[in-house]
Amino acid sequence: MVHLASDVGAPNRDAARRLVTQLETYAGWLGKDAHAARLRTSVRGLVRAIADGDDPGTACRIVQAHLNRLTAGGVTPLLRQTMRNLRTELGVASL
Numbered sequence: 602m603v604h605l606a607s608d609v610g611a612p613n614r615d616a617a618r619r620l621v622t623q624l625e626t627y628a629g630w631l632g633k634d635a636h637a638a639r640l641r642t643s644v645r646g647l648v649r650a651i652a653d654g655d656d657p658g659t660a661c662r663i664v665q666a667h668l669n670r671l672t673a674g675g676v677t678p679l680l681r682q683t684m685r686n687l688r689t690e691l692g693v694a695s696l
Contacts, residue, residue, distance in 0.1 A: 613690050620687040630676045640667040661693045
């Protein structure tokens with residue numbers, strides 16, 4: 602379970618926690634190629650940043666960069682939409 606910093610409001614914290622969990626799940630559904638592995642690693646980094654109360658902006662940008670390298674289709678649209686929603690909840694500007 603992801604524990605969010607106390608400065609994130611309760612409604613946003615619950616929504617962000619749900620979205621991070623979804624992002625982790627969808628990333629786990631990816632194949633075993635190098636791009637998928639990098640994305641899974643960057644998602645884990647985002648989870649750690651959020652759990653530690655660090656600024657999630659940099660971690661979000663890294664995840665987004667890896668998402669941009671994935672081919673369209675499969676679970677990619679779910680990942681992209683979930684990431685957009687998570688950035689909105691965390692107040693991180695889109696790229």
